[in-house]
């Protein structure tokens with residue numbers, strides 16, 4: 001049996017920084033330590049930190065004193081609420097996500113209409129969208145392009161920014177931006193910001209390469225992790241058999257025994273011990 005393990009598997013720098021910092025805080029001060037939303041989309045990691053005192057809260061209004069902001073980032077209203085109520089934030093928003101917040105805010109101030117590509121209910125997209133202002137639209141699929149263009153036309157703005165969630169699909173980014181650019185005439189000034197994180201695009205490209213060489217692709221990561229689900233979609237285009245697992249307990253040896261070439265890739269929120 002030949003097994004290829006992706007070199008770009010597992011924790012990205014942003015997630016690693018968040019988990020290291022949460023561990024440091026719990027070691028120095030103990031719990032409880034509030035975290036706004038699940039610290040990462042990985043049930044096993046969340047449970048192990050919660051056992052040491054991390055408390056997942058759904059709203060900043062449930063915060064007691066000190067709140068950890070995870071790598072996905074949060075909405076502008078969270079910063080405003082914390083400021084008004086003297087809540088201390090340990091802001092672990094990934095610097096790459098913070099950069100996007102600043103960019104969309106700057107472009108909105110310059111009267112650009114913003115097309116934000118992202119999964120609509122993903123915390124990163126919700127956070128980024130809050131910095132975009134009213135002249136903006138979240139595009140998750142081709143179906144959103146037409147209503148987004150209608151909103152642009154009704155705004156009468158001529159400057160356009162195309163930007164995305166850091167873990168958005170690279171191929172969908174290219175497809176959607178081409179669709180928008182082909183729909184707008186030369187009176188529009190279009191700025192395309194390739195904001196997909198390098199860690200994400202490298203992982204997606206390597207997944208394609210491995211999936212094309214093997215008979216079975218195993219993708220490891222949280223069932224609720226958007227970037228892991230995207231790896232499954234990418235792998236499915238090149239390999240007939242794709243299995244998504246969270247831990248080794250989800251994998252039966254029977255299901256892999258008949259394959260001679262197997263590829264393994266893990267999402268950005270999967271620690272090394274699971275792959």
Ligand code: SF4
Nearest residue numbers: 012014094096166197
């Ligand atoms: S995928 Fe990239 S942008 Fe997102 S948290 Fe990781 S390093 Fe940061």
